Amino acid sequence: MSVRLGGALLAGLVLLAAPAALALPKYRTEAARFLGHDKDDPLWQLSGKVMSCVACHTQPQGGKGWNAFGQSLQAGFRAQPTANFRTVLRSVLAKNADADADGYPDALEFFARTLPGDPKSKPAKPLRDLQAEFEKAGGLPEDRAKK
Amino acid sequence: MTVDRRDFLKYSALAVAATTGMPGFLARAAAQAATTPGTAGKTLVVIQLTGGNDGLNTLVPYSNGAYYAARPNIAIPKKDVLTLTPDLGMHPSLKPLMGLWDSGHLAWVENVGYPNPNRSHFASMAIWHTADPTQAQAEGWIGRVAEKIGDPFCASNIGGTTPQALRASDFSLPSIDSVSSFQVRLPAGLDGAFEQLLNLPRQGEADYLSRATRQMVLNTQKVQANVAKYRPGAKYPEGRFGTHLQDAARLIAAGTGQRVLYVSLNGFDTHAGQRADQDELLATLASGLAAFQADLETQGLADRVIVMGFSEFGRRVAENGSAGTDHGQGSVMFALGKGVKGGVHGDSPDLENLENGDIRYKQDFRGVYAGALTRWLGLDAQGILRGDFAGPEWVA
Numbered sequence: 396m397s398v399r400l401g402g403a404l405l406a407g408l409v410l411l412a413a414p415a416a417l418a419l420p421k422y423r424t425e426a427a428r429f430l431g432h433d434k435d436d437p438l439w440q441l442s443g444k445v446m447s448c449v450a451c452h453t454q455p456q457g458g459k460g461w462n463a464f465g466q467s468l469q470a471g472f473r474a475q476p477t478a479n480f481r482t483v484l485r486s487v488l489a490k491n492a493d494a495d496a497d498g499y500p501d502a503l504e505f506f507a508r509t510l511p512g513d514p515k516s517k518p519a520k521p522l523r524d525l526q527a528e529f530e531k532a533g534g535l536p537e538d539r540a541k542k
Numbered sequence: 543m544t545v546d547r548r549d550f551l552k553y554s555a556l557a558v559a560a561t562t563g564m565p566g567f568l569a570r571a572a573a574q575a576a577t578t579p580g581t582a583g584k585t586l587v588v589i590q591l592t593g594g595n596d597g598l599n600t601l602v603p604y605s606n607g608a609y610y611a612a613r614p615n616i617a618i619p620k621k622d623v624l625t626l627t628p629d630l631g632m633h634p635s636l637k638p639l640m641g642l643w644d645s646g647h648l649a650w651v652e653n654v655g656y657p658n659p660n661r662s663h664f665a666s667m668a669i670w671h672t673a674d675p676t677q678a679q680a681e682g683w684i685g686r687v688a689e690k691i692g693d694p695f696c697a698s699n700i701g702g703t704t705p706q707a708l709r710a711s712d713f714s715l716p717s718i719d720s721v722s723s724f725q726v727r728l729p730a731g732l733d734g735a736f737e738q739l740l741n742l743p744r745q746g747e748a749d750y751l752s753r754a755t756r757q758m759v760l761n762t763q764k765v766q767a768n769v770a771k772y773r774p775g776a777k778y779p780e781g782r783f784g785t786h787l788q789d790a791a792r793l794i795a796a797g798t799g800q801r802v803l804y805v806s807l808n809g810f811d812t813h814a815g816q817r818a819d820q821d822e823l824l825a826t827l828a829s830g831l832a833a834f835q836a837d838l839e840t841q842g843l844a845d846r847v848i849v850m851g852f853s854e855f856g857r858r859v860a861e862n863g864s865a866g867t868d869h870g871q872g873s874v875m876f877a878l879g880k881g882v883k884g885g886v887h888g889d890s891p892d893l894e895n896l897e898n899g900d901i902r903y904k905q906d907f908r909g910v911y912a913g914a915l916t917r918w919l920g921l922d923a924q925g926i927l928r929g930d931f932a933g934p935e936w937v938a
Contacts, residue, residue, distance in 0.1 A: 472865035476615035479818035
């Protein structure tokens with residue numbers, strides 16, 4: 396009985412702690428929603444795999460230290476200091492740049508769920524096939540909405 | 543243990559709340575209506591800006607070159623600032639509050655912080671909630687207000703989870719997510735049985751308890767009717783913040799007699815693209831508060847309510863590489879209402895004498911709390927804050 400009670404208490408504590416420990420910071424949340432990655436997993440807000448911190452940061456816990464794509468995004472904010480996150484993210488992706496120089500543009504890497512700031516992480520499909528798939532899907536989210 | 547009539551009614555209210563599912567504040571209001579009609583007193587509405595609001599872009603030191611040098615991308619241009627003094631002005635999104643400033647009912651407190659500042663959201667918020675920079679205390683300062691008054695329903699959070707500020711050592715003050723959804727409701731099929739139980743002939747203390755409970759239910763229905771009668775005297779902005787402020791006005795207008803109401807606005811953690819986010823948040827804040835104040839005026843309650851706002855910390859003086867700002871130390875507080883002594887209280891931070899890139903705070907936030915507790919609520923601030931803290935005389 397006491398073991399069961401202890402287990403229940405422990406489970407309760409874990410559940411209480413979960414929202415604070417696992418909640419996505421707001422920029423990750425916004426990016427996931429903007430790019431449609433929130434559809435990948437019903438529990439995406441609790442998943443470290445959906446729009447992980449290393450999409451932009453060098454460390455898994457985020458914070459200071461930006462990878463090549465993160466630095467592109469920072470430059471985008473400086474170029475448009477009064478624009479909101481979605482506007483800046485969209486304009487950076489619309490440049491069709493390849494921040495990590497792995498041969499795949501950043502927007503295609505997000506489409507393929509690989510990391511645009513890490514050259515070791517790149518899509519398995521050939522660039523041409525992935526580009527065709529991306530365009531067939533409508534391109535960037537706002538372009539898709541217009542089509 | 544002796545229980546006087548006032549205590550008896552209070553405990554009866556609690557009993558009714560427990561047995562009927564009646565929201566505690568209504569039971570409390572009913573108990574209050576039964577004992578001290580018309581002595582509801584003054585209310586303090588606390589506004590929490592969650593995430594660390596950037597004080598320098600809120601109350602802008604527009605005459606200070608160091609401010610513009612530190613923020614080449616995100617500083618508020620001098621031409622956009624709403625001028626308050628020869629050196630300070632408000633963020634343009636705060637325009638809906640200019641009328642309150644002009645009428646002397648808006649106060650800013652400069653350079654507010656606490657010893658050994660903490661840059662963690664959770665730790666710093668806990669410090670503001672407990673009014674204890676050593677983080678040794680678990681209960682909140684409003685929880686201690688409830689303990690001091692001896693009333694577990696004297697304050698409420700409007701929103702989801704009760705903040706630590708409203709936790710006492712033995713209980714947590716209630717959170718009300720939506721005032722309009724509250725009603726006296728028994729589980730299906732039990733309402734008749736409950737009424738029969740109340741109407742059973744009794745004698746002595748049991749009879750007194752039955753009568754008191756019946757009276758309480760009636761009084762509670764009256765309070766609920768008052769809640770239902772409320773008609774907003776102003777148009778509130780859409781969104782949770784506006785809705786919660788309107789709920790606060792509704793509770794005050796209904797005469798629930800609560801001493802402290804707590805409303806939060808989230809999203810001030812502006813590490814990137816600060817201007818877009820903070821501009822919008824401050825517009826939400828200002829339009830909501832302007833509507834709240836206009837509503838109170840219409841209801842004839844403006845002289846009984848003041849608002850006090852804070853955030854867990856300010857931001858660093860220099861902008862970062864993402865056109866945002868990182869966690870800093872010290873910030874501004876604000877207060878508004880007819881009971882507020884308008885103006886800018888305290889000195890502006892010296893932006894050329896920083897501490898590790900942050901402003902050096904001068905005013906302990908507990909001194910600002912003390913003003914609300916002593917001068918507005920008439921309570922023993924020293925006992926509640928567990929220390930004697932001086933602050934500006936921002937309460938008129």
